[in-house]
Amino acid sequence: MDAARAVRAVRPGGRSAGHTGSVHMRKPSPTRTRPDASRAHASAAPLRIAMLAPPWISVPAPGYGGVESVVSTLTEELVRGGHDVTLFCAPGSVSSAHVVTLLKRSHPDEIERSLYEVDHVAQAFDRIGSASGAERFDVIHDHCGFTGLAMANRIATPLVHTLHGPFTADTAAFYARHGHKAGLVGISRAQLVSAPATLGTIEPIPNPIDLSIWPLEERKGDYVLWIGRMTPEKGPQRAIAAARAVDVPLILAGVIQPGQQAFFEREVAPHIDGKRVRFVGEVTGAAKRSLFGHARGLLMPIRWDEPFGMVMIEALACGTPVIAFREGAAPDVIVDGLTGYLVDDERGMAEAIGKLERIAGRDCRAWVSRNCDVAVVAAAYERTYRTAALRSGSSGAAGV
Numbered sequence: 001m002d003a004a005r006a007v008r009a010v011r012p013g014g015r016s017a018g019h020t021g022s023v024h025m026r027k028p029s030p031t032r033t034r035p036d037a038s039r040a041h042a043s044a045a046p047l048r049i050a051m052l053a054p055p056w057i058s059v060p061a062p063g064y065g066g067v068e069s070v071v072s073t074l075t076e077e078l079v080r081g082g083h084d085v086t087l088f089c090a091p092g093s094v095s096s097a098h099v100v101t102l103l104k105r106s107h108p109d110e111i112e113r114s115l116y117e118v119d120h121v122a123q124a125f126d127r128i129g130s131a132s133g134a135e136r137f138d139v140i141h142d143h144c145g146f147t148g149l150a151m152a153n154r155i156a157t158p159l160v161h162t163l164h165g166p167f168t169a170d171t172a173a174f175y176a177r178h179g180h181k182a183g184l185v186g187i188s189r190a191q192l193v194s195a196p197a198t199l200g201t202i203e204p205i206p207n208p209i210d211l212s213i214w215p216l217e218e219r220k221g222d223y224v225l226w227i228g229r230m231t232p233e234k235g236p237q238r239a240i241a242a243a244r245a246v247d248v249p250l251i252l253a254g255v256i257q258p259g260q261q262a263f264f265e266r267e268v269a270p271h272i273d274g275k276r277v278r279f280v281g282e283v284t285g286a287a288k289r290s291l292f293g294h295a296r297g298l299l300m301p302i303r304w305d306e307p308f309g310m311v312m313i314e315a316l317a318c319g320t321p322v323i324a325f326r327e328g329a330a331p332d333v334i335v336d337g338l339t340g341y342l343v344d345d346e347r348g349m350a351e352a353i354g355k356l357e358r359i360a361g362r363d364c365r366a367w368v369s370r371n372c373d374v375a376v377v378a379a380a381y382e383r384t385y386r387t388a389a390l391r392s393g394s395s396g397a398a399g400v
């Protein structure tokens with residue numbers, strides 16, 4: 001998902017307020033039923049799960065924020081499934097789980113600043129480690145940078161760590177050193193190709209999507225969509241070149257992160273004319289889903305080892321095919337000719353735009369439903385949690 005979380009994250013609207021150490025329950029959404037312990041998957045008792053989100057952005061993300069969306073979607077499903085989930089997260093978060101915020105405020109402009117990550121994780125570990133009796137946790141699910149994994153052998157509760165970024169020379173060395181301390185989960189096969197061999201086999205569990213909030217839209221507009229972080233590797237400039245080559249309107253949506261304004265001004269802004277190329281800024285909620293749903297196709301002209309790519313499954317869920325460069329996890333998600341097209345460059349992308357109507361929206365959604373539906377993903381994580389708990393011999397409140 002996001003190697004660039006270090007520089008990611010400026011979002012209009014700034015930071016959310018919160019209270020240090022607050023614990024509260026949100027009222028369940030009216031469209032949701034309360035968790036039902038009898039629904040806990042597999043044969044065993046419900047689990048007590050400490051879900052450790054990053055401290056940077058509230059959960060769910062108010063706008064841009066892939067990891068926070070993943071954490072939110074998975075957490076809601078685990079609660080619906082009857083598990084007892086405590087979500088350690090940034091202030092301003094809203095969840096059906098028990099919400100515990102530890103820092104005074106979120107830190108969207110300081111992503112990966114160790115001061116905040118260490119403080120957040122250490123406070124969470126203090127609470128998890130001191131829980132006793134019925135309060136003990138069976139497992140920690142860590143989505144939070146590097147601190148939790150590096151310190152996982154200092155806490156008795158077993159830890160499952162989701163690898164949200166790609167393996168680079170630096171992170172591969174880190175994982176080679178500390179990976180044995182936790183159960184590791186990847187998010188795509190492409191990502192795991194670069195994992196250090198010493199880690200052994202790591203299974204991917206794809207990122208989840210809640211299809212009930214991403215409806216199939218079969219009435220398409222005339223435009224193609226690019227959405228994401230305005231960075232060279234995500235390729236808004238290449239999306240412009242491809243769409244212009246075949247004179248198809250393009251809508252660009254997303255965030256301009258710190259340090260990326262010059263790129264935007266140089267390579268994107270000069271092409272924005274309000275007609276053939278429109279820029280709508282950061283989008284959220286129903287407006288975002290409508291933009292995805294009504295697009296003829298999503299353009300994904302990436303030039304980096306993107307470990308997953310949430311926007312691809314969001315598009316497919318709406319029945320919007322994806323044209324992606326054959327990089328990163330795109331070949332894991334795009335079935336060429338069924339859910340979109342895999343291409344090598346802007347010229348290939350332009351040609352594929354002309355073939356978008358051959359793809360059936362229902363096939364796109366069916367693929368996501370089979371592979372990334374949150375029920376499928378939560379069941380896979382539940383098995384991982386139980387394996388981690390059994391291996392460590394831990395038995396928390398519910399036991400395994």
Ligand code: UDP
Binds near residue numbers: 066253311
């Ligand atoms: N996103 C959003 N509003 C925007 C741009 C992006 O809500 O204007 C969301 C998008 O829907 C997706 C996430 O931000 O859920 C980006 O995740 P992805 O894995 O595609 O990219 P990365 O984490 O690498 O930036």
